[in-house]
Amino acid sequence: MGAKINVSIVVIAIYSLYYGYMSTARWSAIKRRRLRAKQAKDSGDLEILRNSSPEEQFAVLVVGGRFVNPFPEYREHGIFEFIVWKIVEVIRWNPRAGVPRDKTLLAELLPLYRPDFEVLFDTSTVVAATGSDLKTESNPDLSPSGNASPMGLTSSVTSAVYYSSDTGSSTNIQFDSMTLADSWTPISQRYVANATSHAGSHEAHSLSDTSSNTTSSGPHSPAADETATRSMISNGIPPxxxxxxxxxxxxxxxxxxxxxxxxxxxxxxxxxxxxxxxxxxxxxxxxxxxxxxxxxxxxxxxxxxxxxxxxxxxxxxxxxxxxxxxxxxxxxxxxxxxxxxxxxxxxxxxxxxxxxxxxxxxxxxxxxxxxxxxxxxxxxxxxxxxxxxxxxxxxxxxxxxxxxxxxxxxxxxxxxxxxxxxxxxxxxxxxxxxxxxxxxxxxxxxxxxxxxxxxxxxxxxxxxxxxxxxxxxxxxxxxxxxxxxxxxxxxxxxxxxxxxxxxxxxxxxxxxxxxxxxxxxxxxxxxxxxxxxxxxxxxxxxxxxx
Known part of the structure; x- marks a missing residue:
């Protein structure tokens, strides 16, 4: 037992010396850099001023083979503070950060939105991979107030193909209807700007609607892509x-x-x-x-x-x-x-x-x-x-x-x-x-x-x-x-x-x-x-x- 205590004391002593050396060396470097900057301001010497620029003052700093922060505001935590904090995290009884146990409430307060794939892929041409007739009915589980579901997607959608006019290739997107599509939340009926609510219309567009303007020239023709781009521009989205x-x-x-x-x-x-x-x-x-x-x-x-x-x-x-x-x-x-x-x-x-x-x-x-x-x-x-x-x-x-x-x-x-x-x-x-x-x-x-x-x-x-x-x-x-x-x-x-x-x-x-x-x-x-x-x-x- 005594031997174990002695080993622990030695380990703590070695770490304390190492921690002290790292802290001292870091602060010495910071003081040298700050002194150089002060001298540059006081003297107006262009050479010193160049050497005290942000690139020099906050250049990469290595001490003891490890990178350290050259900022006076930084404080080293050290292993002891890290361990103590982890113990505190484990033993406390109260739920952390007020996260509700009710998943429905959590989903309402932290909604997920469908990324605008039409914009990201730079096309409004979306083709259903399942061959089913995709609809835009509201998801009753997510929109009790009657809001429309995310544009072109409902919980029944399992996959879609997005065509990229840039690369000429198609991307097949597989959706997990139980965890992803069902968790997408429609845009709220209120939009907050300047801490004021502004009502707006948020009607959804079906996949058939977004691709209907391309049928005459083929779903992926240059004319269709040009039409899609014009459509986005008319909606306020730049090219x-x-x-x-x-x-x-x-x-x-x-x-x-x-x-x-x-x-x-x-x-x-x-x-x-x-x-x-x-x-x-x-x-x-x-x-x-x-x-x-x-x-x-x-x-x-x-x-x-x-x-x-x-x-x-x-x-x-x-x-x-x-x-x-x-x-x-x-x-x-x-x-x-x-x-x-x-x-x-x-x-x-x-x-x-x-x-x-x-x-x-x-x-x-x-x-x-x-x-x-x-x-x-x-x-x-x-x-x-x-x-x-x-x-x-x-x-x-x-x-x-x-x-x-x-x-x-x-x-x-x-x-x-x-x-x-x-x-x-x-x-x-x-x-x-x-x-x-x-x-x-x-x-x-x-x-x-x-x-x-x-x-x-x-x-x-x-x-x-x-x-x-x-x-x-x-x-x-x-x-x-x-x-x-x-x-x-x-x-x-x-x-x-x-x-x-x-x-x-x-x-x-x-x-x-x-x-x-x-x-x-x-x-x-x-x-x-x-x-x-x-x-x-x-x-x-x-x-x-x-």
């Missing part, structure tokens, strides 16, 4: 090359389209983070699966935590897409035979492979977080955020996971410019603050990140997918809306909803300046946040136009 779309799958997993380029961030579609025995379990099913989406061109992985990178999706995507990851993750992906990988460190910027002539680039930017899939590999790989740029302009910011550092986000806007079209920023998993503040922002900090970046719109993600923290599961959305109103940004901030597709008209600065007055609707708004209009719902669709 593919003049729009951005964002569809939230859950957590930080987002399907993004930029001028027809398909991105998937932090892939996660499973019902559990680890497995069905260990959990944690997803509150609501994924609104779709990977197979339902158009072909992925690029996968952006912010870090290797299991709720941001799942093994099953790695296997499914394989080398069909280019993986863009922080330094250290190439080795993990290699286990699955993946070689199409671009590793980046903070402040790296590269042209998107195959899109160089179109002016698309990706920048790897810092984040205040940590990495590790197991207890023994913490911070062996880097973590990051990403900025998608077009013709050197920031277009979409994907934060991944991060705590708040004012100098960091102002520094990103200083390096890459302001006017980012969309900032995808976490707004949940932040309580208790004494434990999670160094690694997860709260809603107020999410809005502040938008302001620091000079972003035009903020979409709050990373909430109500898994319960990994103590705040009420609906609190992130409520607080984000409150913070937006307090900052006068209620038309520019939105808490994402599962599966709902958002469309943002987007043209490059050159294109926007060369068009006629007829296409002014597609021109970029100016850099002022106040130039953005409110979200509006399209009649008969779940899609929102921003």
């Amino acid at each position: 593919r090359d003049e729009r951005l779309t964002v569809t939230w799958i859950g957590q930080s997993c987002i399907f993004i389209q930029c001028h027809g380029i398909n991105f998937l961030t932090d892939p996660l579609f499973s019902a559990h983070i680890i497995n069905s025995l260990i959990g944690p379990k997803r509150l609501r099913p994924s609104p779709c699966q990977l197979e339902h989406l158009p072909r992925i061109d690029f996968v952006l992985v912010s870090h290797d935590h299991p709720d941001h990178l799942e093994d099953e999706t790695i296997r499914k995507i394989g080398n069909s897409a280019m993986w863009i990851v922080p330094v250290g993750l190439r080795r993990y992906l290699a286990r699955y035979g993946i070689y199409r990988v671009a590793e980046m460190k903070w402040w790296d910027k590269i042209p998107l492979p195959g899109k160089e002539r179109d002016g698309w680039e990706i920048a790897c930017t810092p984040a205040m977080h940590w990495s590790g899939r197991y207890l023994y590999d913490s911070n062996r790989s880097l973590w990051c955020s990403f900025l998608i740029l077009h013709n050197t302009r920031p277009v979409i910011f994907h934060a991944g996971d991060t705590g708040y550092s004012a100098e960091l986000f102002k520094g990103i806007s200083q390096v890459y410019g302001t006017g980012c079209e969309l900032a995808l920023v976490p707004c949940g998993a932040y309580s208790p603050r004494w434990h999670l503040q160094p690694q997860h922002v709260d809603p107020a900090e999410s809005v502040q990140i938008m302001i620091d970046l000079g972003a035009k719109r903020l979409v709050g993600v990373h909430w109500a997918t898994f319960m990994l923290s103590d705040e009420h599961y609906l609190e992130p959305k409520q607080k984000l809306e409150q913070e937006a109103v307090a900052a006068g940004l209620q038309d520019k901030v939105w808490a994402a909803e599962f599966g709902r597709t958002i469309v943002v008209p987007y043209r490059s600065a050159d294109e926007a300046g060369s068009g006629s007055d007829d296409d002014a609707v597609f021109r970029l708004p100016d850099a002022r946040v106040s130039s953005i209009g409110r979200l509006r719902a399209l009649e008969g669709r779940h899609t929102l136009i921003w």
Whole structure:
């Protein structure tokens, strides 16, 4: 017994020395960088000023063979705090985060929406694979008030074929009618903007309706595709090359389209983070699966935590897409035979492979977080955020996971410019603050990140997918809306909803300046946040136009 105690004391002593060394070395590096920045301001020396730029001040920092955070706001947790917190999580008796046990109530409060596959596949041509006559009757289990079911789908639909005019190929989509189609929720009869309810008509379109305009020329003819495109434009949806779309799958997993380029961030579609025995379990099913989406061109992985990178999706995507990851993750992906990988460190910027002539680039930017899939590999790989740029302009910011550092986000806007079209920023998993503040922002900090970046719109993600923290599961959305109103940004901030597709008209600065007055609707708004209009719902669709 005495020997075991002595061994424990030795282990604790060694860990304490190691922890002390890591903390001391990290703070020494931070102080040196901050002193250099102060000297630059005081002296005006251009050489010192260059060396104290955000790229230098927040450059990658390695101590003892592990990546560490060069941000003064960050606090190392340490293994002892981690263990104590896990014990607290296990022994407490009260239900966590107010999640109701009634699944019907949960489905009502956290609805799933059918992604707008018509927009994502850039066609309104949808053919039933089962050969049955698909109807648009309301699902009585989900819409007691008589709302129409999601456009073109009812609980009887088991599969459909979406034709892509871009690739000339068809995608067969298989639906699990017990878990997915039945859980899709129709758009509400009330639409909230500026904290005010606006009634609207939400009639559904049947699959036969959406394809009826193509029968004279054949379902997949150029004339049919042109008609489909005109139909979408007449409904207020810009052509593919003049729009951005964002569809939230859950957590930080987002399907993004930029001028027809398909991105998937932090892939996660499973019902559990680890497995069905260990959990944690997803509150609501994924609104779709990977197979339902158009072909992925690029996968952006912010870090290797299991709720941001799942093994099953790695296997499914394989080398069909280019993986863009922080330094250290190439080795993990290699286990699955993946070689199409671009590793980046903070402040790296590269042209998107195959899109160089179109002016698309990706920048790897810092984040205040940590990495590790197991207890023994913490911070062996880097973590990051990403900025998608077009013709050197920031277009979409994907934060991944991060705590708040004012100098960091102002520094990103200083390096890459302001006017980012969309900032995808976490707004949940932040309580208790004494434990999670160094690694997860709260809603107020999410809005502040938008302001620091000079972003035009903020979409709050990373909430109500898994319960990994103590705040009420609906609190992130409520607080984000409150913070937006307090900052006068209620038309520019939105808490994402599962599966709902958002469309943002987007043209490059050159294109926007060369068009006629007829296409002014597609021109970029100016850099002022106040130039953005409110979200509006399209009649008969779940899609929102921003």
